[in-house]
Amino acid sequence: MTTASPRRSRKRLFIALLLALLIGVPMLATSPSPWVDEKRAATGDQVAAAKGLAQQARSSRETGKPVTLTLGNTELAALSAMATQGAAPARIHAGVEDGTLTLTGSRPILWRWLNIRARARGTSEGMPGWNIEVGSISLPGWLSDWGLEQLQRRYLGAETALPPLDKILRELAISRETVAAKVLMPKESLLVQAAATGRATLNEDAIAALYCDLVEMQVAEPEASLAAHIRRALAASEASPEGHRTAIMALALITATPEKVHLAAGNQALEACSPPANMAPILLHGRADWAMHWTLSAALEMTTGNRLGTLIGEWKELADTKAGVAMLAPEDPSGFSFVDLASDRAGLLTARRLTDPQTLDKARAKLMRGDENTLLPAEALKLSDGLTDAEFAARYGALDDPRYAAKVKEIDAMLRRGGIE
Known part of the structure; x- marks a missing residue:
């Protein structure tokens, strides 16, 4: 009877751990069902509400001074419905409850769902600090901040015509049932x-x-x-x-x-x-x-x-x-x-x-x-x-x-x- 050498055993253990990571992490990061329910297309009332917010925000382009947009769950639902239409097949939901602003996204990946949830509280200059969950994984603060920074670099900032979000969102105040966002829209084309x-x-x-x-x-x-x-x-x-x-x-x-x-x-x-x-x-x-x-x-x-x-x-x-x-x-x-x-x-x-x-x-x-x-x-x-x-x-x-x-x-x-x- 022969036994496996310690070197071969360590190699098998390494391969087993690697396979566990390759299979386990995606399973932990995804879910069998979405966190965001299927949404209907935006209604006339919802589009009209979003249009009103856009007109308020656009007024800051004329004056060069920030304006404050107040959003309750009605306005957040309107923006969620429109964002979901634009990001299909992903689903997006935003809501505020008990002083917590929650943004949730669900996207189908093969036979599972990638679900991401971000929560923020209080008042912040610019973007708030987010507590982010990806499926069953809660990201540490430094990793959440790094991920958001990479997204901004990819889609906003120096290499695009869009300024960083902190240049647009000057302040975010989250109260019990509303969110007050102080914004300054850029004057570029x-x-x-x-x-x-x-x-x-x-x-x-x-x-x-x-x-x-x-x-x-x-x-x-x-x-x-x-x-x-x-x-x-x-x-x-x-x-x-x-x-x-x-x-x-x-x-x-x-x-x-x-x-x-x-x-x-x-x-x-x-x-x-x-x-x-x-x-x-x-x-x-x-x-x-x-x-x-x-x-x-x-x-x-x-x-x-x-x-x-x-x-x-x-x-x-x-x-x-x-x-x-x-x-x-x-x-x-x-x-x-x-x-x-x-x-x-x-x-x-x-x-x-x-x-x-x-x-x-x-x-x-x-x-x-x-x-x-x-x-x-x-x-x-x-x-x-x-x-x-x-x-x-x-x-x-x-x-x-x-x-x-x-x-x-x-x-x-x-x-x-x-x-x-």
């Missing part, structure tokens, strides 16, 4: 910041130069049709994803005037060639708001390359069901407009075609000889316009309702038949 959330990079100098050229052409030879402006922008740009991205971004800026002050703030070249107040507006089927929907959705799709552009368009329509005034232009009615939504989707579908190396040449050629019906088929103008919150809910339920999904699919098919693809 909103579109460039949007690009930082996606995969695209923007050549701000090229965008500014083309924008100024488009303004000069519009002043010298006024042209109302969005189709004509697309031809001008494409003719002055390279037939490449980067060139088309520059063209669409410049087009969004000139079409979105006077919102350009928010979209392009901080770029001196853009601010130096602002258009005159009497410059002829750019229209799509005679409407300035449809032109803005088209170009801004295309620009968001070009920059983020994710679902953000689609969601912003849908959230805007939900917010309009609660609004009493137009958001984009005097012709823009309150209520959920499927014509607006078709304009949004036409812009983003065209943007995808213009940045896909396999389709960009064909899409460019079609736009260079196309007209307004190429951008938005006349058939789309017959869609429902200005639905109230009650009317939208009765016909389509919500953004995650099969009836709404079927309507969006129908609109996309209409756009493709009309010439988008």
